[in-house]
Amino acid sequence: MFLYRNQNKNKCRDMDTILLQLLNGLDKGGAYALIALGLTLVFGTLGVVNFAHGALFMLGAFCAVSFNKLLTLSKKVKDESITFFDAYKEQPYLEIWLGDTGTTIIDWSVPLSILIAIPVMLLIGLAMERGLIRHFYKRSHAEQILFTFGLAIVLQEIVKSVFGANPIPTPAPDIVSGSANLGAALGLGDNLVYPWWRLIYLMFSAVIIAGVFAFLKLTTFGMVVRAGIHDKETVGLLGINIERRFTIVFGLAAVVSGLAGVMYVPVLPPDYHLGMDFLVLSFVVVVVGGMGSLEGAVAAGFLLGILQSFCSLNEIKAIIPGIDQIIIYLVAVVILLVKPRGLMGKKGVMED
Amino acid sequence: MMNKPKEMNELLLILIFSAVVLTMPIWLSPLGAAYPDLLQKFAIFGVFAIGYNILFGLTGYLSFGHAAFLGVGSYTAVWSFKLLSMNVLPAVMFSVVLAGLFAAVIGFVSLRRSGIYFSILTLAFAQMSYNLAYSVLTPITNGETGLQLAKEDPRILDSAVVDGLPSTNFFGIELQGFSGFYFCAAFLILGFIIALRIFRSPFGLKLRAIKTNQTRMRYTGFSTRPYLLTAFVISGMYAGLAGALMACTDPLAGAERMQWTASGEVVLMTILGGVGTLFGPLLGVGIIKYFENIFSAINEQALHAIFDFLPTWLEEFMVLITHPFVGEGWHLTLGLLFMLTVAFLPGGVMEGIDYIKKKMSSKDTDETEGTSTTKTAEEGSSS
């Protein structure tokens, strides 16, 4: 990196900054990669351009929010700590029934909601594909885009009418809400600290990505799906019911981006237009990676995440003002023009 | 055999259209929509949609970047008010030219690809413009606050006029209320005439041919990209004009006008009315802006009033199920409308009208029509 030119005593701090930005980029990239993974999976197999994919991410986030709300359903109890007058406070039923265990459960509500989000997102995904998307396989891409765009609006408006327009903060478990002193752990001094939760997010996305790849590469089901990405007709000719598998793929994509949303809640309090904000980004990621390429989506997700966080460095912003705001789109435009199939796109997928 | 479709005489069409537009304050008053604010919206979004239709309707290229051109138009117009004069004419001219230039640059790059890649490219450019307008371009756009007039603006041509904030004018006529509407309506009519000419010209036919088979066009001796770019720039100029008109009737400009979802709105209007048809987009604008106006004004009390005639339990029930769709929930209705239109009526309201028309006429001429079609089919296969 050119920051190394700075050969003075700040060298160590620069090193920290770079590591910090790298981490920043990686966990942002983790979210991009997860959303893009589902998006490109749906592209590659079903051939559908799904503008409602961002909404799935948003729905996942609101799974966590509503699970937390459910757990903290409270009743007014007399506050014993105040003795001068009758004061009341809200106490969750869970605490009343289970005591300290209840408190712990509430504290861990975000990771726990993964358990809820998996079946819920799967159901949403299956219902969406069977009920709506299926009818658009044979329509033009423009019509798919427009229909799913409408669907995205509907989903976000429903969420808005239930949860209101403001972001809803939901904390991470107490034990990981602080920051990790990475500097000390790596022997680089105490300057390098990083929020625990974001490290967890990074790990989490790595695990999910690995899981998806394992599922697609090691199972028979996955092999058929990958074959379907390359040559739908041949797979159909083999007498394999590819459509049923597509439904499951869509469900899987919904779960993946839903989980990405669940775990993102402590990073960014979700509001109803979270999905639209991430949609364009994830499309850009998919395009940069190459339409229908799973590896490409993951690689591009992390790459763009890191690129974006390095461009937010003040040193770089001083050279090109505003670059952090547009770098991702700029990269996408350049890639689309010079390497139309993206970094890892294969021939024949979504060609026009 | 189908007879030659009758095309209405151009002059007659323009006269009727102008009459309908200019008498809107009269015939819309029974519908409760004849106040200037809404009428201005009809005209401004009409211009936007007509222009968008020239690109999307004729060539089939789905752009999500047109809100950016609208934004450029608005900013340019406000700057013209601030620096030059409160007269709207220079503002409109600068806006159209600048939006056109902007569209030429974005179009030149985006049109190197087609299909969904084109859409994503325009999406990326729209997001870039929006993000920049919010961040580093703050000196030009005034960021989140939006660009507004100020007392100390230089306005080199007519600075000495008033105390307090001046209002926009057209050579002395203040563009408030109905005069604002008529000003916008004049541009709507002009925009319609130009679109009409394009639709019925050889140029328009070539654009349509590109939509149905671009590869064939290349082997037929056409360089298709200049055609697409021209259509893109023209529709960008319309968007710039719409943006300028917004600023003329209300002299401020904000970055939220440039967000890509704002482009989604014009797509919806175009589709709902009937993409690729001359009147469809205008119909779409009318329907959406009219119902937006009505629906978003309805609150719970109004709903109770509407369902007052029902027994109480049914009234409560009706209010309960309709409430999410009105007021704040207007966007939900909009989204549903969008989905339903694309799913069941891809040709929009115009397709619906055509269908009904065909049904009606086939009732009259059922017998003869039926036999003549089969005959053509036979001729076709045996000749």
Place this chain on the structure above:
Amino acid sequence: MTAVLKVEGVNKSFGGLKALNDLNLSVEEGTVHAIIGPNGAGKSTMLNVCIGQLVPDTGSVQFHGENITGKEPYQINQAGISRVFQTPAIFSELTILQNIMVPALAHRDGNFKFNAFKAMGREKELEEEAMRYLEEVSLADAAHDLAASMSRGNKRRLELAMCLIQHPRLLLLDEPTAGMARHDTNRTIDTLKKIKEGGMTKVIIEHDMHVVFSVADRISVLAQGHIIAEGTPDEIRGNPKVQEAYLGGAEI
């Protein structure tokens, strides 16, 4: 006689597959030159190279002495080469008349003209010419029908008319009668003969030997991307090499 089209030493590979192997071909002015050969011999690839759809790896294509290798398809068309595709390439969402007006406009306006303010209704001359060409392929009665509603045979005839209205100096036909019923084939042969009298140079790829021997002046036999024989129909009919390579010794 001068050569209208000259293909010189053209090679074209797809991956490891050599589709065209040192292809040389010369088409004389005013002749109907048929290209025959087994499936996969490279016939369509050759046409694709001629119209700029594909750029050859090596070699050149010359048209009336001008090198057109690597030019854009629209430039090659404007230079005077039109092609009828194997699967009808028409504008299915336009009416039949509009379909033929588009190439007529290309012939008159060139590759780009911004005539956005001229009414289509004023193009009377062009429309009359278009109708004449539609007459010729018996589609005039259906001129205002949507092209999508036509039978496949009619689509092919429409495409032929679309090429003819451009007054091409060279017409390339890729299996103009494939998938046609017998009587349609005969009609097409008649049309082809009629334009032959007009002196237009044509290259025709055809499987139907009946068609080939009724219209062709010269025949080239293509096998494995290379011309293995060339001559008049009679010469080709008697050439044992051809019978072996292509016809498997069958009587033609």
